[in-house]
Amino acid sequence: MATIKPPYPLSSPLKQNISPPPQTPLVSCKSISESLACFSISYLSRQRGQVAASVAFNPSGNFDLSLYDEEDESEKVQPPMPPKEGRYEVVIDNDSIRLLDLAPFHSATGITSPLSAEPKEFLERTIGFTINYTREDEHDPRELSEFPEIRLWFLRLDATYPWLPVLLDWRAGELARYTAMLVPHQMSMRMGVVFNPEALELFIMKKVFIVYSWLKKHNVPKPRLKTKDMARMLGFGIGDELFDLIDDHSLDQS
Secondary structure (H helix, E strand, C coil), X not given: CCCCCCCCCCCCCCCCCCCCCCCCCCEEECCHHHCCCCCEECCCCCCECCECECXXXXXXXXXXXXXXXXXXXXXXCCCCCXXXXXXXXXXXXXXXXXXXXXXXXXXXXXXXXXXXXXXXXXXXXXXXXXXXXXXCCCCCCCCHHHCHHHXXXXXXXXXXXXCHHHHECHHHCHHHHHHHHHCCEEEECCCEEEECHHHHHHHHHHHHHHHHHHHHHCCCCCHHHHHHHHHHHCCECCCHHHHHHHHHCCCCCC
């Protein structure tokens, strides 16, 4: 199998702390291999057209988080909620990862092609992942999102089903972990995973375009609200002006 190198080295959380450069927005969450316990975003005051970024958010939904431990006087962030009962569970292992085999996803969900998915049932039950990955070195300290072969499997999955994030079990941390597989980041002992902020923003905006159009195509009620909720889970607020532009210049997706 070809070696896939990340855009820049991913540091082990046991090797070094990563201090953010001055006035650089950072995205922080903890323990991505355990379905992230937190997901917060801090932005300098800025506007990009009609799309506004919120200051902070975490999937637990109970309070905003400080990026810096010494500034955070709140109680500890609660872990994500347990997996939703009855959700579709996709189990992948070393073999499926090595072969870039999406069969575990197909068999677990019944989705065998991008056109075969009807979103309403999946929005209700949601989808989650169990990653049974055996490390070659049992003492390897890397998180699952630091293994290039695992990220490559998720990249293929996302390329095949680009609307998938809206169907995931958000409150159990699946959307955050899925994002960690696709967005460049580094590891920090204090902050956990630190995302490249520009890459995260581009990822979110692309998913907004895809998901909103896909939900509308399948006549899902309140597609704007569902798309906004997805973006908000990743720390971004989306204004109606963006959806108005999409509607005014819609594309044929057939």
